Amino acid sequence: MIELPEAIVISKQINDTLKGKTVRTAIRGQNPHRFAFTGKFSDKEFSQILKGKIIKKSWSNGNVILVQLDPGYLLSLGCGGERILYHKHNKTIPKKHQLLLEFEDQTYLTVTISGWGEVRLLESKDLNKHPHIPFEKADPLSAEFTFSTFEKLVDLLPDKKKCSAKKFYITEPGLRGIGNGVIQDIFFLSRIHPKREMKSLTKGERELLYETTRSELQKMTNLGGRDSEKDIFNNLGGYQRIMHSKAVTTPCPVCETLIKKQQYLGGTIYFCPSCQTIN
Numbered sequence: 001m002i003e004l005p006e007a008i009v010i011s012k013q014i015n016d017t018l019k020g021k022t023v024r025t026a027i028r029g030q031n032p033h034r035f036a037f038t039g040k041f042s043d044k045e046f047s048q049i050l051k052g053k054i055i056k057k058s059w060s061n062g063n064v065i066l067v068q069l070d071p072g073y074l075l076s077l078g079c080g081g082e083r084i085l086y087h088k089h090n091k092t093i094p095k096k097h098q099l100l101l102e103f104e105d106q107t108y109l110t111v112t113i114s115g116w117g118e119v120r121l122l123e124s125k126d127l128n129k130h131p132h133i134p135f136e137k138a139d140p141l142s143a144e145f146t147f148s149t150f151e152k153l154v155d156l157l158p159d160k161k162k163c164s165a166k167k168f169y170i171t172e173p174g175l176r177g178i179g180n181g182v183i184q185d186i187f188f189l190s191r192i193h194p195k196r197e198m199k200s201l202t203k204g205e206r207e208l209l210y211e212t213t214r215s216e217l218q219k220m221t222n223l224g225g226r227d228s229e230k231d232i233f234n235n236l237g238g239y240q241r242i243m244h245s246k247a248v249t250t251p252c253p254v255c256e257t258l259i260k261k262q263q264y265l266g267g268t269i270y271f272c273p274s275c276q277t278i279n
């Protein structure tokens, strides 16, 4: 799944590789997908609008990748389980895809969705109404996301309602672009169990969790994303995950207790039962 680090990596690659290219043809919906988020334009309108548009620039917001198409439009990608690939030749174009852009110089971009993902076209003026960019959530890599911002979010949690670390990171209040993938190593390195009550964290634990969140997300980004995700050149990211499916029942790298997994809040959590305290 594309999360914050991969969205940054992919948008930078699109910016570096596709900027200035003119769209010759655009095909969306060749293989209809129930959870391909398309926006208000039909596939036919999509093809008509994109023809002749020039890629101006690309950037990301959370786990959404935005591509400015001049004049006047934005292509929105990312957000879920997508393979976004650049092709120098048509030979490598996958048989099934939800988006195919052919550029004037006979290079290509394809998007193949598994699970769900964006292949949305919107008018540039409607960016602030994008349904999959949670503008209200804090961006954990932004300059504004200081330790005091983080602490305020914890302090604002309602006293009577329980809120675990995972819930805090993903939904209440949630951090922009953060999903069940990147949190696994962040919690392990912070020695916090994903089910740990956020309000129970000591000052020291909050500081460690905040610092680790920033540093690991930056590390994942600098290394080209996690080793479970591919970039537009079909290369896996260089960040080697510690906590993931293959780590289950292997010894914890710190204390050698066997790593466990559990289903929790709509996804699997991986943790060391000794290092990551729940109370």
Ligand SMILES: [Zn+2]
Pocket (backbone or CB within 6 Å): 252, 253, 254, 255, 256, 257, 272, 273, 274, 275, 276
């Ligand atoms: Zn351990």
